[in-house]
Amino acid sequence: MNILELHGVTKQFGGLVAVSAVDLEVPQGSIFSVIGPNGAGKTTLFNCISGFYRPEAGRIIFDGVSLVGLRPDQIAALGIARTYQNIRLFGRMTAIENILVGQHSRLKSGLAGALFRLPRTRREEQEALDKAHQLLDFVGLSGYGDMFAHNLPYGQQRRLELARALASEPRLLLLDEPAAGMNPRETEELMAFIRRIRDELHLTILLIEHDMRVVMGISDIVAVLDFGEKICEGTPQEVRCNPRVIEAYLGKGVA
């Protein structure tokens, strides 16, 4: 069963076609990677899925619901969470507060609940805090919970961003170049961690990466974008040997 389906998704910026008639079928529980050289339209595709861009044409269907035209917050509430290529944490909030914000769409209390300290609100807040502690432990950040996010070292910020995304209990996790700025060993650890997330939390992961070596080990399916078009899709093995992929990465004449 596919949790996410894209049919002919096209996004233009003026005359530039950033994403051109892309089809994707992401099976439930898979780790699906979208790779491609810089400027291939990967992040644009993410922004279409998470609702920041509205595609000019095509359909995006998440678990039977069409996402086109929904606001980003509505899409988040449906169970899609994301991280960013250049880490975007809430800098002047503590690590725990970042995770609590991540739980926003799972919590209900509003103005009245907060102002009158209703029992329901207090219970909800306590549970949210408990869950934040669990997530902090899960990504290995215990002891850093009360630090401002912008004071954390780079590696910890990456993990905190993951914890914040997981806090919304997503069914689909979009990761935008999670290994950016990491050395090979850190990258390998991260990939093992991503697989652990999938296995333990039973969710589907859609991963963007421009370095194709990074994702080969963990991906079930790899799709390759170049100049906004999907040029091939298949298992890592199939993709690696595809002449068009080699051409896109290394240039004409090498293949």
Place this chain on the structure above:
Amino acid sequence: MGLRTGIRTGLIAAIVTIFLILIGVHMLMGRLLQSWFYVPAHWPGVWLMVVLLGLWAGSRAVGQMKARSWGNALLAGASAGIIQGALAGAALYLLASITQAGVDLRAWLTQMSQESIAALTLGLAPLPAAGFIGGVLLVSALAGAAWREWRLRVHAARLARGERTVSLRERLLEIPAVAQVSSNPLSRRVLMGVFMVLLLIAPFFLGQYWNYNLGTVGIYVILGLGLNIVVGMAGLLDLGYVAFFAVGAYTMALLTAPQPHHIQMSFWLALPIGVLLAAIAGILLGIPVLRMRGDYLAIVTLGFGEIIRILSKSDVLTGFTGGPRGVRNVGHPVLFGKDIGNEFYFFYFILIGVILAIIITRRLEHSRVGRAWRAMREDEKVAQAMGIYTLKYKLMAFAMGAAMAGFSGAIFASRNSFTGPEDFVLLVSINVLALVIVGGMGSIPGVILGAFVLKGLPEILRELEDYRVLVFGALLVVMMIVRPQGLWPASRPQLERPRPEEEALEEAPAELVEGEVGS
């Protein structure tokens, strides 16, 4: 190196010195010393200012240098002092000669009276007088340079010995009694209780004037806490905040005053209506500006604030709002048949308002709503991706902030028994924003402190008369350079569970090791 820094600093110091003399600050210092410390004459204050300016020039020149050497320091101090002294001396020579020739400088420079110049010449002829002030400045600059060089050396030596500099807060906590009080929740509560009791009995002793002023400070605390929600938490720069203050005040005025409408509603009924209308105004303003941020939002809200003020005094609406003359005889609160509309009772009334505003802010700050606001302030796009419907939360922030402004506006109008367009000038918005920034954005004690400094200090500075605003402006500028985060910045919430001691110790190193062994 030392020479160039010295000359540059000397030039700046000379300009400052001449400027201060021209606007008569030396006479002000003289009179202040006379009245505050019972100094018999005004010349000690005058020359204290001159010496301080010299010390500052020398000290600044040394502070600007990177290389440390006594020779360089004295060279910098001497060159700064010579430049400053020579230019200031030349200026005094000119002023003294012109005055001696019988020209009254007050036609152009209002503070340049005979007396003012005589305080600097000390009765000497222009030339020796110029030499004297130059000499004083030179000597003070040398002393300032030597002092600064010594301080810097002491500081460097301390760093070399591995002692780190400690903040005032840490030093205070080293005192056992202070540490005990600050760590024990019970003693903190007792301290708060004592403070509350002091506040409660204060109006009995303070008298009309200070009760009124403290009430004004309180009104500004409520305004500040309201704006703090909009600017400090939600990150929406609102420069038209006074508009909601005006809505609250006019609602109270028009509903309770005999003119221009004969409604004469009870104060107690008009108050919630004022708060409600202000909140609605907040939402109405919010809707068109929802998609704006930063500078654009600031400009549009600024315009909105002015529109409200201009509308309130426009000819078209004179019949409805009372026009430029405002509304008189605004109703007072009446309790058990007793008019409690004087400074004394309003003090308590405002105190209750302040406490309410503090409770509201505290409860919101660390709730789901407050977190959503702060997330929006940090990164609106990401907040949206976290499931926060930013339009809704922006409107909520505007409405909350406006409601608090409406409350203080209603009380303000009733306390003054009057309200008019001139109560709602742009300066009110700027003042409230300034007190939030000076106090510390997003911090409740910061806002309270900021209100005291911004509304209380000008009252204390009243003796400075015309210079009040100048001194106040200078203090604000210095404050923003020295302490940009505000007087009492917001503290981080401590939400992580305290863990058993040894576990916490093991946790952190394991964290760091993991990265190395992991692969």
